[in-house]
Amino acid sequence: MNRRQFLRYSSAWGVSWSLGGLIPSCAQAPPKPDADRAILQGLRIIDPHAHPDQFHHVRPSRIDKTSTLRAIKAAGMAASAFAAVGDLEFFRRSSKISYYSSTKAQLQRIHDLVKAGKVKRVLRSADVPAVVNPGDPPGAILAIEGGDPLDGKSERVDEFYRMGVRIITVVHYRNNELGDVMATWRGLNPGPYNNGLTQAGRKVIARMQEVGMVVDVAHAHSTTLKDIVGMNPKPLLDSHTNPCPTDDLRRCHRQRTWKDMELVAKTGGVICTWPFAYNRPDQQxxxxxxxxREILEMKKRLGMDHVGLGTDGGGGIPRLIEGYRDVRDLARFVAAMQEIGLSPEDIQAYMGGNVLRVLQQCIG
Ligand SMILES: [Zn+2]
Structure with a gap:
């Protein structure tokens, strides 16, 4: 992209670009920190899946700093999910702590951040700040990754709603009381296959829609996803994934097939893509x-309304996009989006506009 095109973007966005950081263009050279903020300025960024500062762990075994409160503020993000890990104790094989107690303890840590004025809780979509000035607390959307702490009880949906939770990822790495997972974790046995969404799962999804929560189908097996879509739900969120080049589920692991993404899009939902890097024979x-470029392909095949960002920061992605250190590097990603010809409107839709629409339709 040349300088004139950049200037056209600038005036279209009504923001003042820091040209010093942009001229070297685009995705190659790392912009200076002040330019990071400048390129992201004017964007209302919402990350619907992250574990900032790995708050879910008391002592993280491996430090993943791709989403930290500091970086979220530096990037000027409007809101980020703070996802408690519902099945955290599943990974600690000898743990005696229940999923329910573990999740409540994790959520308490977010409440402490709210109390300390470090983040602002998002209970309604109107709580997502339109503008975040330096020093303002960003929005925190409370989430639970893995419906395991519900133990199949739909009344727990109400309980977690009262605690401020607005997104629940139905399954994570266990075939739980609600449904089945699409991939296993390092050989850990996920337990017996349910053959799709269970009766308890149906009740939980129905209750989530009634009280005003977003149903996140990330990690859900194709059959479980189809059963959820069959309930004719409000717009679904697939909070962190990316397209699988084949329809062969055995080769897709945590990637979504185009067929499954079409189902999510049909609900009016959003498929969110992450900074996960890999090299496979059929896809780099x-x-x-x-x-x-993947966003461009998703725009063509699914429509721009159905694509979004979901970083899984703090979730320990094994290999990251080159040059992606944390959410501040979304500036370099935005530069790449501009370079391949995505419009400012497309970029805003991806960076948070579409997720905001899902929040409006699901949590009010
Ligand atoms: Zn996660």
Missing amino acids: RRTFLDWA
């Missing part, structure tokens, strides 16, 4: 440009 996903 290594650079900001690879990640951006």
Whole structure:
């Protein structure tokens, strides 16, 4: 992209770009920190899946700093999910703590951040700040990754709603009381296959829609996803994934097939893509440009209304897009999106506009 095109973007966005950081263009050279903020300025960024500062762990075994409160503020993000891990104790094989107690303890840590004025709780979509000035607390959307702490009881949906939870990812790494997972974790046995959404799962989904929560189908097996879509739900969220080049589920692991993404899109929902890098014979996903080109493909096949960002920051993604250190590097990603010709409107839709629409339709 040349300088004149950049200037056209600038005036279209009504923001003042820091040209010093942009001229070297685009996705290649790392912009200076002040330019990071400048390129992201004017964007209302919402990350619907992250574990900032790995708050879910008391002592993280491996430090993942791709989403920290500090970086979220530096990037000027409007809101980020703070996802408690519902099945955290599943990974600690000898743990005696229940999923329910573990999740409540994790959520308490977010409440402490709210109390300390470090984040602002998002209970309604109107709570997502339109503008976040430096020093303002960003919005925190409370989430639970894995419906395991519900123990199949729909009344627990109400309980977690009262605690401020607005997104629940139905399954994570266990075939739980609600449904089945699409991938296992390092050989851990996920337990018996339910053959799709269970009766308890149906009740839980129905209750989530009634009280005003977003149903997140990330990690859900294709059959479980189909059963959820069959309930004719409000717009669904698939909070962190990316397209699988084949329809062969055995080769897709945590990637979504186009058929399944079409189902999510049909509900009016959003499929969110992450900075996960890999090299496979049929697909290379290594650079900001690879990640951006994928959005272009999703726009063509699903429509721009159905694509969004979901970083899974703090979730320990094994290999990251080259040059992606934390959410501040979304600036470089935005530069790549511009470079391949996505419009300012497309970029805003991806960076938070579409997720905001899902929040409006699901949580009010
Ligand atoms: Zn996660």
